[in-house]
Amino acid sequence: MVSGSRTGEFQDTMIKRTKGVTISQVADAAGVARSSVSRAFTRPDMLSPETVERIMKAAEALGYVPNHTARALSTGRHGNIGLIVPDIANPFFPPLIQAAQLEADRSDFCIFLGNTEENPKQEDKLVGRFAGQVEGLVLASSRLTDERIRAHAAQLPLVLINRDIEGIPRVLIDSGSGVRQAVEHLAKLGHRRIVYVSGPSNSWSNKQRRTAIRAAASKFNMEIEIVPAVLASYNSGRNAVGAILASGATAAIAFDDLTAQGVLAGLSEQHVSVPVSFSLIGCDDVLGAVTYPGLTSVSNRSNEAGKLAVSLLLEMLDNRSIRDVRYVLETHLVIRGTTTSALD
Amino acid sequence: MVSGSRTGEFQDTMIKRTKGVTISQVADAAGVARSSVSRAFTRPDMLSPETVERIMKAAEALGYVPNHTARALSTGRHGNIGLIVPDIANPFFPPLIQAAQLEADRSDFCIFLGNTEENPKQEDKLVGRFAGQVEGLVLASSRLTDERIRAHAAQLPLVLINRDIEGIPRVLIDSGSGVRQAVEHLAKLGHRRIVYVSGPSNSWSNKQRRTAIRAAASKFNMEIEIVPAVLASYNSGRNAVGAILASGATAAIAFDDLTAQGVLAGLSEQHVSVPVSFSLIGCDDVLGAVTYPGLTSVSNRSNEAGKLAVSLLLEMLDNRSIRDVRYVLETHLVIRGTTTSALD
DNA sequence: ACTTGACATGCAACCGGTTGCATGAAAGTC
DNA sequence: GACTTTCATGCAACCGGTTGCATGTCAAGT
Incomplete structure (x- = not known):
């Protein structure tokens, strides 16, 4: 099956993985408390400009980057959303995915992508896997039952695409x-x-x-x-x-x-x-x-649907509230060459 | 631009977000220490079968699900990998993405998907955004310079698709x-x-x-x-x-x-x-x-490339080592109807 | 009966941030 | 000059798990 050739030297090398600079190191370097470093990055207005600058300089010098996971743990916000589709290879979805990703990116959110292969079991599994690490989920053309979807919606913010369930925000083409x-x-x-x-x-x-x-x-x-x-x-x-x-x-x-x-x-x-x-x-x-x-x-209008669904979700996350919204995108016939008068 | 209509009631409801059951609650319910609950889930062989069962029963009753983020923080493993492509809508990529996702799923890994719009700046930005929350990255058809790629590879495990840089594992079609x-x-x-x-x-x-x-x-x-x-x-x-x-x-x-x-x-x-x-x-x-x-x-052979790249990456993560591997997938001509003899 | 070891479990420190509250100094008020 | 207010910063607890080490128990070895 796999007929590719394989070449190259096999010198295994241990991963050098730069084990991140921590907030404490920056605090020490700048001569302040860890909390000040934290604030310099999250609410600089709380600190004097000079302190912020000193901290930033130290951070820069050390190559400090706030640890996303740690932040997510203490704030409860991970800045990720999930997008689940039945079949990535179906050309209906790539534009949707692309638009969703773009819209998420505008708000500095990352997207988890899941492919269910049209299989409700797989879809359920993916929702569960994602649930712990996303703030919200977009389900496109879900193959789940209404009950399962409602159950999931009770656990985390959900937006549906092409699925009409009252009480759950949805974008319908x-x-x-x-x-x-x-x-x-x-x-x-x-x-x-x-x-x-x-x-x-x-x-x-x-x-x-x-x-x-x-x-x-x-x-x-x-x-x-x-x-x-x-x-x-x-x-x-x-x-x-x-x-x-x-x-x-x-x-x-x-x-x-x-x-x-x-x-x-x-x-x-x-x-x-x-x-x-x-x-x-x-x-x-x-x-x-x-x-x-x-x-x-x-x-x-799949790209618009993707974009709309994500912006809806992000809005929900901001407000910490859900609205029973139902967006409808209308379509029209595009006439090309495969239709003509009936013979008889 | 957005011509969709919008209907539905706008009764804003606060998000009820089930604020997860913690390990401590399970520990209390089962009458054991938190560490035992942790072990029941990660290394049950360390505990007596009866204890494990008691803990599991309590966990089940409470609906406990280990918090992914917390686990990632203390273990350093988040079980996510990133996949970055230049253009999702280009039909070359969906099969690659799909295969990658499937392969990741087999090892219970989730995939972050990034779209760079063929833009190196955007690609750099995405790598940075992902870096903190993935264990490794697959870069497909990267538009970055060799230097940038090498720099990223020094930070975290990287596998390339259709990019030939010595020292970095790569899958070439x-x-x-x-x-x-x-x-x-x-x-x-x-x-x-x-x-x-x-x-x-x-x-x-x-x-x-x-x-x-x-x-x-x-x-x-x-x-x-x-x-x-x-x-x-x-x-x-x-x-x-x-x-x-x-x-x-x-x-x-x-x-x-x-x-x-x-x-x-x-x-x-x-x-x-x-x-x-x-x-x-x-x-x-x-x-x-x-x-x-x-x-x-x-x-x-984009789907094979996607699958191969991910399995290579997962293998690297397992071994905690990188190998200078270079897989080559050969292609062939598929003759259809757009070629024929030259006129003259 | 006494030592030794294996094994099950608990304690407490740690991962790397965030945040409510306390503190102390500087600025403003009369 | 004493008193309040404002503001910048530090302390320490917390998010929810994991893990090295210490402890206690019980059975096997002699």
């Missing part, structure tokens, strides 16, 4: 709005029978999309069939193609772009050309115009 | 091997003049690829021109198209797939069809067969 536009778009193109290739059953977004599609389809008098794709992935999309074609539909909306892409691949294997004989719409718009033809999709 | 195959492939197709669309100038991978291409081109008697693309991105690839066409080349190899994709888009805007009148090869193979035509590319 309303793909419903975009999905409704998608159905309307298909209706106008003359499609009468469509399928929804669904995603993970414990995904809130999936429920939301399915509901929106059902409602919109009935509004436009279209028939709708649900074809399950176990995971949000290329392969499950591809595997769903049989069922899709069997349904007799002329168009499909997939849970996300990855699934849609799998469907696209599966269709072309069956020599069904898109969009000529079948129309396809994705969700989350993570592929941009990369595919050919460019995939018609529903916009995502 | 040898895109050279794949790139050589790419050049050979183009040579066999009859291309005599090619361009390399380069990436970030402080990127080790970029240097490596450029060097490999130069060497291989001269071996096959091909002319080679370097066209710079400031960042590794879609847009810089697109912007490079003018220079590419001006060079009179019939084929190009791009620093990475994103850049290649930008080039692809730019070419099609200029009505240059690929592969009919121009051949194009990417690097890192992050797009799979997504584009149409599928992009010929050089395989990446």
Whole structure:
């Protein structure tokens, strides 16, 4: 499996690890009490300017850096937050993670990242592992039950992304709005029978999309069939193609772009050309115009969601209070090349 | 900018934050000394089985969870490692991050994730921020100078990915091997003049690829021109198209797939069809067969690199020693649809 | 029966900071 | 000049664990 070569000398050397300068050393060097050094760093206004300068000079000379862990222990604030996502490799998340990290960084917070592999057990485990060392947590597209989430929320400040639980601050990307536009778009193109290739059953977004599609389809008098794709992935999309074609539909909306892409691949294997004989719409718009033809999709606002969730969390930590907040980010349809008029 | 709506009641509630059960409370409940409770959790073999059981029962009843921070302070081990990457949103990294996280998790380690936005200053800042609370660090595709990296390595255990500095453990993805195959492939197709669309100038991978291409081109008697693309991105690839066409080349190899994709888009805007009148090869193979035509590319092994780097780091932490290790992961050319015979 | 050793447990110092309170000196008030 | 106020600083307790060493107990060895 691992076929890499391995070269280099194997001279083991003991780690030299500079065993940090402590506050006491600085205090001695500056001829003050430890508490003064502490204050010089945390509330310099309490000390005379000259003392602060003397301490800072000594600290600098010694290369003193306050020990984060010790500080966290006595203050109870570690300046870290956790971010847990189901699948880092799913292109929906990297922009979210990036924006979250950036926002945290602006407040000098560090981010723990956890990947649950879509597995609630793993998610629970990670929450527990993080709980002790973060001030708060952002759960993106959590696969946990409402009960578990509530239980965790009782332990530490929590913000949810794409999960709607009353009483817990949450940021929701309303793909419903975009999905409704998608159905309307298909209706106008003359499609009468469509399928929804669904995603993970414990995904809130999936429920939301399915509901929106059902409602919109009935509004436009279209028939709708649900074809399950176990995971949000290329392969499950591809595997769903049989069922899709069997349904007799002329168009499909997939849970996300990855699934849609799998469907696209599966269709072309069956020599069904898109969009000529079948129309396809994705969700989350993570592929941009990369595919050919460019995939018609529903916009995502995952980066905004990530940023918003973190700033919400930091605000909560500042106020030491939680608010029952519910932010909704609306989406819209992005029309590209995979949709066109129905044949018949 | 933020156009989301906002609803919900704003009943601020104070955070109830269960203020943890301490070791002393458990000790009292079990009628033992704090040290015994500590040992029950860390070295149960030192205690009589009955005592351990009694303590555990008391702990369970109270819902005691050892305080991570306190433990870290007294032992000096926090069970965290940091991972710093230049750009989370670059599809090269998510698999790397995911694999790293998974590997860390196997040893009950948590991962701090940092994003430098390709900015050395930001990278330095993050290393500093992390330094106090991690046992070791993985730097992926670092944009720092050798000096800075060496300086950091003196402070804490460090493993590099795609950066070759003697004395510091490193995992290298040898895109050279794949790139050589790419050049050979183009040579066999009859291309005599090619361009390399380069990436970030402080990127080790970029240097490596450029060097490999130069060497291989001269071996096959091909002319080679370097066209710079400031960042590794879609847009810089697109912007490079003018220079590419001006060079009179019939084929190009791009620093990475994103850049290649930008080039692809730019070419099609200029009505240059690929592969009919121009051949194009990417690097890192992050797009799979997504584009149409599928992009010929050089395989990446980023997930293996992430996993390897973390396991190397954990091993170092266990042994408390560093080894001058240099792992090399070889790559190969993946031929798809963007390359064909030269016209002339 | 007396020594010796093994073993289980407690004591107290320590990790490196923060913070409420006490102290003493300088400045302000009448 | 005596009295209060203000302000800078130090003392010592505390955050919640870990760990070297001392102590006491009990069984084995002779």
